[in-house]
Amino acid sequence: MKIAVISCIHGNYEALNEVLLDIDRHQVEQIYCLGDLVGYGPYPNAVVEMIRSLDIPTCQGCWDEDVVEGLNACECSYPSLLAEKRGRLAHEWTNQEIHPETRSFLAQLPLSLRDGNLCFVHGSPHSQHEYMLPDMHAFTAMERVLATGADTLFCGHTHIPYVRQLESGQLQVRVSSGQSSQRPNQQTSNFSAPLKRIVNAGSVGEPRHGRTNATYVLYDAETEQVTLREVEYDYQKTCAAIVEKGLPSIFAWRLARGLEFAERADDPTHVCER
Amino acid sequence: MQTFPLTLVAGPPGAGKTTWIRQQLDGAERFAYLNLGADAVRIDATYLAAEVPELVVWSSWLPELADFTKYQTYIELDFHIDLGSLVLPTEFADCHRVAVLPPGIRQTEWHDWADVIVTGTETRVPLQPPQLWRSLLTGQVLDFASLTTVWDELINGAYGHVQRAKGIFEVTDGRSLYFDFVAGDPEPTSTELDLPRWLEGRPNRFSGVEVVGEQLDETAIAQTLKDCCLDDRTLAYYQQQVREFLEDG
Ligand SMILES: [Zn+2]
Numbered sequence: 001m002k003i004a005v006i007s008c009i010h011g012n013y014e015a016l017n018e019v020l021l022d023i024d025r026h027q028v029e030q031i032y033c034l035g036d037l038v039g040y041g042p043y044p045n046a047v048v049e050m051i052r053s054l055d056i057p058t059c060q061g062c063w064d065e066d067v068v069e070g071l072n073a074c075e076c077s078y079p080s081l082l083a084e085k086r087g088r089l090a091h092e093w094t095n096q097e098i099h100p101e102t103r104s105f106l107a108q109l110p111l112s113l114r115d116g117n118l119c120f121v122h123g124s125p126h127s128q129h130e131y132m133l134p135d136m137h138a139f140t141a142m143e144r145v146l147a148t149g150a151d152t153l154f155c156g157h158t159h160i161p162y163v164r165q166l167e168s169g170q171l172q173v174r175v176s177s178g179q180s181s182q183r184p185n186q187q188t189s190n191f192s193a194p195l196k197r198i199v200n201a202g203s204v205g206e207p208r209h210g211r212t213n214a215t216y217v218l219y220d221a222e223t224e225q226v227t228l229r230e231v232e233y234d235y236q237k238t239c240a241a242i243v244e245k246g247l248p249s250i251f252a253w254r255l256a257r258g259l260e261f262a263e264r265a266d267d268p269t270h271v272c273e274r
Numbered sequence: 275m276q277t278f279p280l281t282l283v284a285g286p287p288g289a290g291k292t293t294w295i296r297q298q299l300d301g302a303e304r305f306a307y308l309n310l311g312a313d314a315v316r317i318d319a320t321y322l323a324a325e326v327p328e329l330v331v332w333s334s335w336l337p338e339l340a341d342f343t344k345y346q347t348y349i350e351l352d353f354h355i356d357l358g359s360l361v362l363p364t365e366f367a368d369c370h371r372v373a374v375l376p377p378g379i380r381q382t383e384w385h386d387w388a389d390v391i392v393t394g395t396e397t398r399v400p401l402q403p404p405q406l407w408r409s410l411l412t413g414q415v416l417d418f419a420s421l422t423t424v425w426d427e428l429i430n431g432a433y434g435h436v437q438r439a440k441g442i443f444e445v446t447d448g449r450s451l452y453f454d455f456v457a458g459d460p461e462p463t464s465t466e467l468d469l470p471r472w473l474e475g476r477p478n479r480f481s482g483v484e485v486v487g488e489q490l491d492e493t494a495i496a497q498t499l500k501d502c503c504l505d506d507r508t509l510a511y512y513q514q515q516v517r518e519f520l521e522d523g
Pocket residue numbers: 008009010036061157158159
């Protein structure tokens with residue numbers, strides 16, 4: 001069985017359209033979507049409508065959650081003050097723009113999807129906001145996959161596509177219980193895990209690899225082969241719509257250069273201390 | 275009549291006037307510097323003062339004539355000052371006139387005006403740039419990651435075609451940074467000024483920015499820079515963090 005996995009469309013209808021055409025040429029049996037249908041881009045309603053009409057199983061992204069729940073992410077989840085201001089502008093614009101049926105569609109999206117030994121999430125199994133970057137500590141990465149019970153974990157959110165093999169081997173987990181820091185009760189358990197894999201699907205609508213092309217992945221369940229697809233689309237149309245619909249024109253300038261609009265996280269282990 | 279050890283330095287933006295003056299100051303003493311035409315946005319003066327601590331910097335056209343006898347003085351003329359209509363005290367009539375020009379240019383008003391032509395850096399900046407935008411930022415502290423983003427956008431044309439940009443910015447960890455860009459220069463520079471870290475409240479030393487170019491979206495530049503600035507509460511929080519970090523070594 002062949003599947004296609006798309007993520008992070010961010011209201012970029014032109015990019016989604018071109019990616020769906022590309023998927024059509026590869027005879028896949030199923031498409032999965034990892035969320036972030038809205039945010040930054042000019043066509044949140046049209047993107048949701050398309051995903052909905054094609055009945056594509058989709059999990060909820062960080063932007064989808066924020067639009068439904070209101071912006072409650074801590075400001076440290078932005079890499080800079082400027083990114084935060086821009087993120088807020090995009091959030092407010094999207095919040096005004098989306099139709100009630102778009103909002104209710106986003107609200108009912110599940111946090112994860114499962115298909116045999118494959119699991120699909122937006123950020124990580126623990127949160128839509130957690131970044132699993134390619135250089136995440138191997139132990140942490142393995143924990144994330146094991147948490148799902150699946151062998152292959154598909155994620156998005158970082159906008160950088162990658163495939164990572166986690167070799168089987170002995171893992172040692174030390175679990176501390178009790179509050180006292182002087183003499184914690186420590187339990188050590190050993191277990192071996194079979195080969196696990198993390199596949200990041202990149203981003204359809206807000207690619208972050210220095211080129212303007214949309215990215216997504218194809219997965220062949222028989223051969224377990226992952227193919228990273230890069231698809232050209234008419235980004236200038238999206239850029240024109242960004243300006244026309246009253247979004248900050250710097251979003252268009254950045255999109256045209258293969259730069260993320262604002263969001264970027266370099267430190268996946270960052271924990272809010274404020 | 276008394277003569278004064280005075281050098282006037284002129285030239286187009288980005289040719290290297292300040293760099294040339296900086297070179298003259300090496301190893302010598304009793305130098306003074308005045309930047310004519312930069313008004314409140316004293317980027318060059320602040321940069322030189324940090325680089326050469328012994329330098330006396332006059333911040334406006336105020337020194338008494340007698341002061342000019344005490345120092346070897348360099349007066350940098352801002353590029354938008356019209357040399358033809360510049361009127362100096364008669365005592366300065368025989369001062370030294372230096373024009374710092376990019377290689378290969380001929381027959382300009384600088385050639386008529388100067389005693390000495392110094393060949394500066396190659397630049398793609400037009401000799402008479404169409405637009406100049408300046409902003410005083412004194413008191414403002416910027417988030418470093420935001421600053422590098424906006425600077426990158428600025429020099430790569432997000433807010434119009436920039437030919438020359440320079441600025442002194444205060445950042446969250448208390449440092450004062452000097453950013454310098456000339457179109458055609460492959461490596462835009464940024465350096466840390468040799469000034470003490472400012473970690474208590476808003477800095478009351480100079481910071482500011484100057485942009486020269488075409489079709490500059492001045493409103494967007496100003497707004498974006500504002501978006502990089504910390505409010506009082508956030509500034510106090512980070513300054514305390516940095517103080518604690520530095521105390522812990
Ligand atoms: Zn995303």
